[in-house]
Amino acid sequence: MSSLPVPVSLDSTLRHLGSADPRRPFLIDAREPERPLEYTWGDADRQVDALAEQIAAHACRSVGVLLDNSYRNLCLIYAVMRAGKHLVLIDPEWGEAAKQAIVDEMRLDALASEHPLEGALAGLRLALDFERSATRRLDRAAHSHMILFTSGTTGQPKGIELSQQAMLHAYRIGRDCLGIGEHTRSGCFYRISGLGILGINFLFPLLYGGSAVLLPLHCWADSEGFWECVERFGISFLYLVPPVVNHMVKEGSPPPRRLPLQRLLCVAGSARLDADLQAAFQRDYAALANIYGLSE
Incomplete structure (x- = not known):
């Protein structure tokens, strides 16, 4: 169970942890992975x-x-x-x-x-x-x-x-389905262009006391470097659109070992994911929840 108070706005957790646990990691800017900047x-x-x-x-x-x-x-x-x-x-x-x-x-x-x-x-x-x-x-x-x-x-x-109440209601459903919480650290390698990417990678996990990592754009195309970043920065939550899953399965290289669910949860959204791709990804990479429209 979370020790955080029930949020009344998307800002509630930031206001609370800013004073209750100010040194806890909030965001790691790893757009330059060799020179990451950490903010509490x-x-x-x-x-x-x-x-x-x-x-x-x-x-x-x-x-x-x-x-x-x-x-x-x-x-x-x-x-x-x-x-x-x-x-x-x-x-x-x-x-x-x-x-x-x-x-x-x-x-x-x-x-x-x-x-x-x-x-x-x-x-x-x-x-x-x-x-x-x-x-x-x-x-x-x-x-x-x-x-x-x-x-x-x-x-x-x-x-x-x-x-705010509509957003909180939607994210509460997502939290209950996916087990998002203070242990969650998301990794974002997309351009933030709207609520979909902003929400699923930042507002959603941060609302429940998690943290986030800003990764280089499109870094998923370099399989070895990407999984090194996932491991190095302790990323435990990834939002993967179907084209990224398709590339990883057909052209990429999986991590040295398949990552168990307690270490990494991937979710696919924005378009329906082919069942064979999902099965192949789960076999070699990590758990992948196929939830159409999740980011919206």
Whole structure:
């Protein structure tokens, strides 16, 4: 049984562990595997406090966050929630017209990004100081909604709004099915482009006191190096889309020994996985749960 209090928002565990167990590992940035950077729950909590205070000072109701694979970007996401603002997830690789359509639809006058913005969006970027310390603590995440957009079939972004309670309910089901908890350490090698990858690799395991590792993009293509990273960083949870499973089974090399369930759980989602591929992966690699639509 977990010793963590029942979360009332996606930010609850970060606020709790930031003070209750500040030295516990939160995220390892291993995008350069030979020079990993480790951040603790205390580090993240302080960074989120500082950013949330700055964001809360703005009169805006919603803040768009341009997603990125970084510790700072993850802190921005939590900070928007902690400030009580509605969080709008934006894929930075969308075209300018699509991004502008989201800004117009949401009437956004505030964007958060650790990198400079160009064009018409540049004037909306919040001037945030990542080096500043907070002077007060905020706890408004329960009032924050998450808004995500898809391009749909027309190319015109379509949005959906999720409450904190809806997210908590979905992740509670996932936790009960998969046994996610404080022992879980996820490994992410995808570009964070929306809630699917952000949620399954970060928000979900972190909500239950786990930790996460940022791996180099597409590192799964190098079988030997990939499984070395899994072992070295103690990764125990991997989200694998079917094309990755297909590559590993047909072209890759399995780890030196098959990893037992108590050491590694892999889950497949986003599209249905061929039963033969699943069987081959489970024979040579590790346990693989085939759960269509899991990340959504």
